[in-house]
Amino acid sequence: DADVTQTPRNRITKTGKRIMLECSQTKGHDRMYWYRQDPGLGLRLIYYSFDVKDINKGEISDGYSVSRQAQAKFSLSLESAIPNQTALYFCATRNRSKNIQYFGAGTRLSVL
Amino acid sequence: AQSVTQLDSQVPVFEEAPVELRCNYSSSVSVYLFWYVQYPNQGLQLLLKYLSGSTLVKGINGFEAEFNKSQTSFHLRKPSVHISDTAEYFCAVSLTMNSGYSTLTFGKGTMLLVSP
Numbered sequence: 001d002a003d004v005t006q007t008p009r010n011r012i013t014k015t016g017k018r019i020m021l022e023c024s025q026t027k028g029h030d031r032m033y034w035y036r037q038d039p040g041l042g043l044r045l046i047y048y049s050f051d052v053k054d055i056n057k058g059e060i061s062d063g064y065s066v067s068r069q070a071q072a073k074f075s076l077s078l079e080s081a082i083p084n085q086t087a088l089y090f091c092a093t094r095n096r097s098k099n100i101q102y103f104g105a106g107t108r109l110s111v112l
Numbered sequence: 113a114q115s116v117t118q119l120d121s122q123v124p125v126f127e128e129a130p131v132e133l134r135c136n137y138s139s140s141v142s143v144y145l146f147w148y149v150q151y152p153n154q155g156l157q158l159l160l161k162y163l164s165g166s167t168l169v170k171g172i173n174g175f176e177a178e179f180n181k182s183q184t185s186f187h188l189r190k191p192s193v194h195i196s197d198t199a200e201y202f203c204a205v206s207l208t209m210n211s212g213y214s215t216l217t218f219g220k221g222t223m224l225l226v227s228p
Contacts, residue, residue, distance in 0.1 A: 004155075033215070033216075035218075040121065040220060040221075042118075042202060042218040042219055042220040043156075045215055045216070045217075050213060058215070090155060090156065092156075099144050099161065099163060099206060100158055100161065101158075101216060102158075103156040103157070104155050105154060105155045
């Protein structure tokens, strides 16, 4: 089983719909991150959390919200999806003392 | 704030040829440096990292990178590539200060295309 699991792997939705992407991890890490990947733009940080009660906005947080339900779970929500949120979304985790982030397999989201 | 520039969006190369993927960074303070690889339809995995010590860092699958502080570069090299090395490669940087609270800044990626 994967250490960092993202669900769903693929999602097609319509403009204006609310959608949640979920991430869970079995690595016991306290830090968790959400990124989006767009062709030619690399990965950009949306939100990150250092622990359950510490959530921070990243570079491109507008139009997104997050919830850290437990140390192992970090969800990303699009309150009202729009077509330019079509992208590949990655969750990542790391331990506070080690400088390595571990990534999930990604969620491919299409907003029509 | 730190930034990362990957100078080539695509690098085509023939199998068994050497390859270098270029990465330059900008930061007013000291940084840690990373290369991640993304194979088709997969997430990112760490290829190698520079945290301290020797400036020549060896990673998985025969890749290595050299940290050059004066040129603010961290270029990735492999002496002989395989078809299976076809993937997208991302250079990333994080600050050393308060490293437990730092975030990663990624470059835009370089697609390595290995053909027979």
